[in-house]
Amino acid sequence: MSRRQVNPSRRFADSGVVPFASALQSKSRSSPYLSVALIITGALLLIVYINSGSGGFGSSKAAVNRVEGDFSCTTEVQRAIPILKKAYGDSMHKILHVGPETCSVVSMLLKEEDTEAWGVEPYDIEDADANCKSLVRKGIVRVADIKFPLPYKKKSFSLVVVSDALDYLSPKYLNKTLPELARVSVDGLIIFTGYPGQQRAKIADISKFGRPAKMRSSSWWIRFFVQTSLAENEGPMKKFEQAAVKKSYDPSCQIFHLKSYH
Known part of the structure; x- marks a missing residue:
């Protein structure tokens, strides 16, 4: 299977995730409530990103089946x-x-x-x-x-x-x-x-x-x-x-x- 070029939109999404993760890891003196909120928000954004990129679990499974030739x-x-x-x-x-x-x-x-x-x-x-x-x-x-x-x-x-x-x-x-x-x-x-x-x-x-x-x-x-x-x-x-x-x-x-x- 030929390798596809990286989707510019994905690269943009990835570049948006990295600084956010770095921000979570930084030694901040902000409120613990803010830290918890940031973690929850990050988790939700990650889930949305994964689903939008792969089409969700069902679509991912279907893609695997198609590649393996299970469709009939x-x-x-x-x-x-x-x-x-x-x-x-x-x-x-x-x-x-x-x-x-x-x-x-x-x-x-x-x-x-x-x-x-x-x-x-x-x-x-x-x-x-x-x-x-x-x-x-x-x-x-x-x-x-x-x-x-x-x-x-x-x-x-x-x-x-x-x-x-x-x-x-x-x-x-x-x-x-x-x-x-x-x-x-x-x-x-x-x-x-x-x-x-x-x-x-x-x-x-x-x-x-x-x-x-x-x-x-x-x-x-x-x-x-x-x-x-x-x-x-x-x-x-x-x-x-x-x-x-x-x-x-x-x-x-x-x-x-x-x-x-x-």
Whole structure:
């Protein structure tokens, strides 16, 4: 990671703290009440400075997680399944999930009543567990490069859910992959993607994904959807938002609800 230059505002804050600390250490004959007041004030200023500089404890922890590559929209899909069921109803009966760690999502969906689920793993699964390898042997999960046409017929699935996959594709390949995802769906395409600033993969995993993840803003994605003639799936999107409020569900990923091609 490249070293960033010192923020001038921080340098100013630091220069303001040092004289204050020195003043506390000086041998003053002033009242003990004044000394106590100065100590308390100094402590409060230090707390405010630390919080303003790091964004608070929660933000600091999030920053560490991003650097370590702990962030995952595939995990977010699993959290969102009850909300998706409220929004899509019967369309949740036949689902294709596309993305790394798809075996975990497919396994969870298969536990849902009256639900058929398949998965596409875009990357190597040599280190997969026994359950995942079993799903691959049965043909439920396929390993396929999503930069090329998907191995399914048109409108093979009610819904297609994508996570942790599109962020690794350049616009050149997104132009091919997004229409393919819409082609094999009937009732909609749901995309889980990271926010700008979130780091998706550890440096050691770059060789697996081929390139670092590119986190794009919602406005970038919306423009791209328009260019590829993908329209917002307004009905399910509103139901999803309503269900999310009732369940106090606050997603850590951007979620886009798109219509299938007809």
